[in-house]
Amino acid sequence: MVIHKLRKSSFRVQISDAIENEKVVSKSIKIYNVDRAVCGRIAGVVAKKYGDTGFAGQLNITFMGSAGQSFACFLTPGMNIRLVGEANDYVGKLFELNDFTQKCSVVQGMAGGELVITPVENTGFCPEDATILGNTCLYGATGGQVFARGKAGERFAVRNSLAEAVVEGTGDHCCEYMTGGCVVVLGKVGRNVAAGMTGGLAYILDEDDTLIPKIVDTLLILEDLCQVNKEIVKIQRVVAPVGQMQLKSLIEAHVEKTGSSKGSCILMEWDKYLPLFWQLVPPSEEDTPEACAEFEKTALGQVTLRSA
Numbered sequence: 143m144v145i146h147k148l149r150k151s152s153f154r155v156q157i158s159d160a161i162e163n164e165k166v167v168s169k170s171i172k173i174y175n176v177d178r179a180v181c182g183r184i185a186g187v188v189a190k191k192y193g194d195t196g197f198a199g200q201l202n203i204t205f206m207g208s209a210g211q212s213f214a215c216f217l218t219p220g221m222n223i224r225l226v227g228e229a230n231d232y233v234g235k236l237f238e239l240n241d242f243t244q245k246c247s248v249v250q251g252m253a254g255g256e257l258v259i260t261p262v263e264n265t266g267f268c269p270e271d272a273t274i275l276g277n278t279c280l281y282g283a284t285g286g287q288v289f290a291r292g293k294a295g296e297r298f299a300v301r302n303s304l305a306e307a308v309v310e311g312t313g314d315h316c317c318e319y320m321t322g323g324c325v326v327v328l329g330k331v332g333r334n335v336a337a338g339m340t341g342g343l344a345y346i347l348d349e350d351d352t353l354i355p356k357i358v359d360t361l362l363i364l365e366d367l368c369q370v371n372k373e374i375v376k377i378q379r380v381v382a383p384v385g386q387m388q389l390k391s392l393i394e395a396h397v398e399k400t401g402s403s404k405g406s407c408i409l410m411e412w413d414k415y416l417p418l419f420w421q422l423v424p425p426s427e428e429d430t431p432e433a434c435a436e437f438e439k440t441a442l443g444q445v446t447l448r449s450a
């Protein structure tokens with residue numbers, strides 16, 4: 143087991159030395175599905191000594207195999223975690239105690255750092271068509287970035303408040319109760335997208351026009367068939383230049399870090415794919431440069447709205 147190795151091998155010694163002396167270290171280790179909450183102890187030591195942003199070193203750790211639940215929980219800035227294989231539920235999480243019930247609930251939130259998940263080479267299947275991480279991932283994240291070459295399960299980025307993520311498809315309830323950050327989905331999503339989403343932005347690729355079914359003759363949206371919960375969020379194309387830049391830069395980072403063929407195809411034919419993205423915008427983001435094409439920055443650095 144990974145925990146056993148952390149205790150008994152030189153791996154733990156080298157990681158501890160890098161944390162204590164703020165060094166840069168790169169290590170690789172195998173992981174199995176019985177290994178749970180891996181990275182949590184490391185992140186705790188970093189946070190205890192340096193807080194959320196004070197660590198000047200860099201921990202580059204690559205895991206190979208099938209990770210158990212709560213992989214890469216509590217990540218902090220300076221932790222760059224890579225998984226070559228697949229992950230279970232609750233990737234990237236925070237632990238919270240409910241004072242009323244006195245029961246522990248997983249509110250799995252990264253505070254920073256970077257997490258990259260890719261399948262092994264020569265898988266024999268198309269990565270963007272397969273699920274690579276489980277349900278309830280990025281739950282309650284307060285920072286960091288996640289790039290996954292494959293699909294996520296249900297309730298991806300629930301309660302996300304600041305993290306940025308790129309995945310290639312999700313299950314139901316994506317971005318539920320999201321309050322900040324940015325999520326890019328390069329594929330299909332399930333139902334009930336953005337339910338209770340009050341902050342942050344989401345970009346969803348809709349190649350076959352199924353995200354918002356329309357009656358072509360009348361151009362009316364069928365409310366009962368729409369996958370997106372529109373009680374709060376507004377659904378629009380990515381028309382703001384700043385939003386287009388945000389979307390493209392995240393896809394570029396995704397391709398660089400995961401080697402995604404889906405992302406590469408989108409970038410090579412950017413003019414074709416950009417009009418196929420929907421941007422999900424809650425009220426708190428409607429007047430931001432990323433969501434509003436009418437915004438411009440003045441010479442004084444203030445943001446103003448151009449009159450019509």
